[in-house]
Amino acid sequence: MGRRGVGERVRRLAAHEGRWQASLVWWVARRRVGVPAGARELGYARAQAAVMYGLAFVFVVETVGVSVLLRNAPVAHAVMLAVDVYTVLMVLGAQAAAVTRPHVLTAEWLLLRAGAGAELRIPLERIGSVRYDLRSGPETRGGGGNGGVLQLAVAGQTTVTVELTEPVVAVRLLGRRETVRTVRFHADDARDAVRAVREAVAAGREAVAVGREAVAAGRETAAEATTTVTATGTAT
16 A cells, blocks of 8 residues: 555544544534534434443443552553543544434435444435335445445444435545445434435425426427417518
8 A cells, every 4th residue: 555545544534533522522512513404313323322331431440440550650550541531532432423423314415424434425316215124233244345235334233224226435434435326324213214215305306307397398388489489470
């Protein structure tokens, strides 16, 4: 791998670091990131909350224990304290990113996210079908590649499957690009999410149909007007 490739990966990792750290601030402020006015949030953080809080508690207990053991070794104590505090913040940051960066549904696109790690924007016109589809364990691993499946699992499960009429390109955390036709993701209220996406897709298709009818009607009106003018000129 060349220096440019290494530099790109470092840049992406640094950006990821900044996103989850910023998410802690947004979490405390009870704000959401990247949710425009009128858009619908599709949360997915609830499924992993118990695990993340449990891990954070374990790391806090470990921090206290290590601090007691190293109380007579100031340098080692300072180093381990910094590492342990950072670990606790990283776990809480992962949960904060999932809470503050939900999936987003608008009238034009569906934005799927995996905390601070990944985003995939899907134009609604490319969605062929969406269904409730609970998968867990080994079924949520792997996937990807040209014409493949992108898995955005939470707590080892996905609940919604989206089939695309045209492929979209997903960019992984370190910059690897994948062309996918099927996306599986988790939503806390999966059936409600499926219903909302279906309604948005149907509304988009109806708007396109109405627009096409309006254009066709406009062309017919213009053609009739041209015919009338021609006929009038001939009569004269």
